[in-house]
Amino acid sequence: MKLGVFVSDYKLTSDTLDRIKAEKLGIILVANGVYHATTKEGGKASSLLDKTPNLYALSDDITIRGLKETDVDKRVKVVSYGDIVDLIFNEYDKTAWL
Amino acid sequence: MGDVKLAFIVQKPQYKGETSRLAITHAISYQTVEILLEDGETVTPTLCFMGEGVLGLQSGQNAMDLYGITSTETHVKNCLLVDLDVFVCKEDLAKYGISEDAMPDAEDMGADKKIQIVPFAEIQKVVEEAKHVLYF
């Protein structure tokens, strides 16, 4: 299955994301989830970014936090709401919000 | 369109928030969805508890006396009464030291179904086979 997972928090309290198996896994960072793309803890990027090459972060949620697209890890693609709609319909057949 | 399979995955514990309870009641509503569908169309949910979602399932709950609300136990029993498949992750029960015997049962209410304690691989299969997944 092709699963698009929305991550909306920085501190993940569940291990669901570690346990989900998908033929294609996409992680879409929204709300406080964008910090996974922009923030390093102790100099290290978030381990969430190692889970899949299909990483996206919502532009509005980056900007609202006073962050810039240049702060975003190179592995993450910055997307708009419209882009997210396209991802949902064209790239993933199921979605999950964590 | 026929039957549409859904995976309801509860990964949050009960009682502080209402999310887990809403997952259960939404799954139960499959019983009446046919009034809004064309003839022959159905929805078949499988309700799965994993992670912290397994924490508040034990029998012997007293929510009505203590807080004046229906207990999770009662909701789960209702699921069994309406023939919903209810899966609880075996590994997570073991992880949190919860005995499988602590799971509620609705046999005395006439339910044919029982809670099914399954390996996570079965829950993964439910997610893969469902047309849509709903994480709570």
Added chain:
Amino acid sequence: MGTLTIGCFPGLVGNMSYDFAVKLADAAANKGHKVSIWFSGNATSSVKANQKHLKDYSTGEKHIKALLEKGVEICTCEACTVARGIKKDEGIPGVQWNAMHWYLAKIHAADRVLQIGGE
């Protein structure tokens, strides 16, 4: 074009996941997709009419009315809404009130579903 059903459970003020849900619905409607939104749990408080939009607070009414204008179907869980003390005649016109099976029926027909949980 496809059909998107969004289940929105988080509350209006105090959780910006609600804001995400309505903005996503708007973006999908703008692209020509058929969108339906189901409000349950704390999100149902957002269907009460005559909300005062103060700049410190997210608003639901303005977005709901705009989405209804675009043909988005919005339904609130009647049980969750009345439990919160909101009566039908206090609701935003155009928002449907129904039981949980409305959501399941929309899911049955949907190409894509996004369930946004509460808290």
